Amino acid sequence: MLIRRAADVLPSEITPPDIYRERRRFLAQAGGVALAAALPGGAGAATSFGPLAASPFSTTETPTSRRAVTTYNNFYELGTDKSDPAENIHRLKPAPWTLRVEGLVNKPRSLGIDELLKLVPPEERIYRMRCVEGWSMVIPWVGVPLGSLLKLADPQGSARYVEFVSHYDRATMTRGVLDWPYTEGLRLDEARHPLTILAVGLYGEVLPVQNGAPVRLVVPWKYGFKGAKSLVAIRLVERQPVTAWMKAGPSEYGFYANVNPDVDHPRWSQATERRIGEFTKRKTLMFNGYADQVGSLYAGMDLRRFY
Amino acid sequence: MTPSNTQLSAIKAALFAACLLPAWLLWQGFKADSLGANPIEAITRGLGEWTLRLLLVTLAVTPLRKYTGWHWIVRLRRTLGLFAFAYGVAHLMSYVWLDQFFDWQAIAKDILKRPFITVGFAALVLMVPLAATSSNFAIRRLGGRKWQSLHRAIYPIAMLGCLHFWWLVKKDITEPLIYSVILAALLGVRMWWREQERRRQLAGAYLPQTPKFKGKVIKIFSE
Structure with missing residues (x-):
């Protein structure tokens, strides 16, 4: 016997596009007002960021559907x-x-999301994202340049790396699989690079939980797993941190994890990728297409060794 | 409980429909765009998982028959095995067509270079002679004993299938582990039977008659 499940959404419940767009426009404006109102109070109830500054770093490629993202x-x-x-x-x-x-900074601080956005105004950054598994998306993030926040914290001269620590609650979250909490790392110059952002939203709205709410790292020229989600700490350190994936599989995941079509994952090729929503695969680009901006960071390095 | 021929025909037809159901659901899901953001991955993966499931169900027939006394279920085994093969072929086709889009160079490289694809491909290749010798005619032609030893290839095939799944996953091995544990139980029970049989023979149940010896015993080495 075949049992068909009813669709989750009735056709009558789907908002017509013109009303939807009008609502988005209204939300964008109202959200801007609400966000402004919420900032001093720190309630952060707004869902939309309102009009955002566009960025020359954004790609003009068509963003992947919000549903897929x-x-x-x-x-x-x-x-x-x-x-x-x-x-x-x-x-x-x-x-x-x-x-x-925290760590090797002269001005350590603990801050809420509203405080962060007050210190560094958010921008829209439409970036390609390439997962190490061989698929990719184009995501319109809302975020703040990490470099601006680091500057405010005033790193000490001995700081050479940045470690990122994600939230972990053993009571409610997955146990095992990886050594929790999830950690990631960047070299300080990578962290300061203008492409590197802390994302707080996508599609003009507050970041959904599943995408790493309320704040996550986005490093568009590296594989997606570098983008640690739901960050609780950004720690400046002297030595290269050992990341969660390096611990899980040292032969498969290195510290750098730069997108590189010429260096395969030991178990699969990285030469091509499937852009979500497309049928045929496309060629993966060096540094995920950001070679002009970041290539100089790795001048003279053997990228097969430092994978 | 043994079904009549009519009943058995009905059971076979129902089994046939049930085996088609996963493929039909994948197709419906593809048409309705309800397979998630990466439908090609979902189809390839779904077909692969059903290949493995059907292999395990096929391997479960004999133990089930032994422990329940339902000897008639062995007559369903061919359908199950052939469907496992069909899903395996569809799984390979989805990889060749949907995933790689007939990029033969990339496919050849993958098969040689990626251990998980190598073992998956090997498992499917090993299934071909089994599928080809599934008819009554082939069984008669080969003879029961030969046919049976050929079809024992399903053991390594299922092991390669589990390994293929195990090596494919990035980190969370829960699912391949479940399949592997079930396979280990299905193969373990066979080893147990074999051991029982060996012990029975050692105990002398089937010892052949000692031949009558005529002549003189010559010692050819000293103690």
Whole structure:
């Protein structure tokens, strides 16, 4: 016997596009006002960022659908299937939130998301994202340049690397699989690069939980797993940190994890990728197409060795 | 409980429909765009998982028959095995067509260079002679004993299938582990039977008659 499940959404419930767009426009304007109103109070109830500054770093490629971006996620703390995170958003409360900037800095600080946005105004950054598994998306992030925040923290001369630590709650999140909490790392010059952002939203709205709410790292020339989600600490350190994936598979995941079509993952090729929503695969670009901006960071390095 | 021929025909037809159901659901999901953001991955993966499941179900027939006494279920085994093969071929086709889009160079490189693809491909190649010798005619032609030893290739095939899945996953090995544990149980029970049989023979149940010896015993080495 065949049992057909009814669709989740009735046709009558789908908002016509013109009303939808009008609503978006209204939300964008109202959201801007609400956000401005919320900032001093720190309530952060707004869902939309309102008009955002465009960035010369944004790609003009067509963004991947919001539905795909918010239902196809690798966020192992909320489940290891790609559809799990969107179904388990209740396991992470993105507010209130505190992000610590600590370690080798002269001005360590703990700050909430509203405070962060007051210190560094958010911009729209439409970036390509290439996952180490061989698929890619184009995502319109809302974020702040990490370099601006680091500058405010005033790194000490001995700081050479930045370690990122994600939130982990053993009571509600996945146990095992990786050595929790999830950690990532960048060289200080990579962290300061203008392409590197802390994302707080996507599609003009507050970052959904499954995408790493309330604040996550985005480094568009590296594989997606470098973008640690739901950050609680940004720590400046002297030595190269050992990341969660390096611990999990040292022969498969290195510290750099730059997108590179010529250096295969030991178990699969990295030469091509499937852009989500497209049928045929496309060629993967060196540094995910950001070679002009970041190539100089790795001048003279053997990228096969430092994978 | 043994079904009549009519009943058995009905059971076979139902089994046939049930085996088609996963493929039909994948197709419906593809048409309705409900397979998630990466439908090609979902199809390839779904067909692969059903190949493995059907292999395990096929391997479960004999133990089930032994422990329940439902000897008639062995007559369903060919359908199950052939469907496992069909899903395996569809799985390969989805990789060749949907995933790689007939990029033969990339496919050849993958098969040689990627261990998980090498073992998956090897498993499917090993299934070909089994599928080809599934008819009654082939069984008669080969003879029961030969046919049976050929079809024992399903053991390494299923092991390669599990390995293929195990090496494919990035980190969370829960699912391949479940398949592997089930396979280990299905193969373990066979080893157990074999051991029992060996012990029975050692105990002398089937010892052949000692031949009558005529002549003189010569010692050819000293103690």
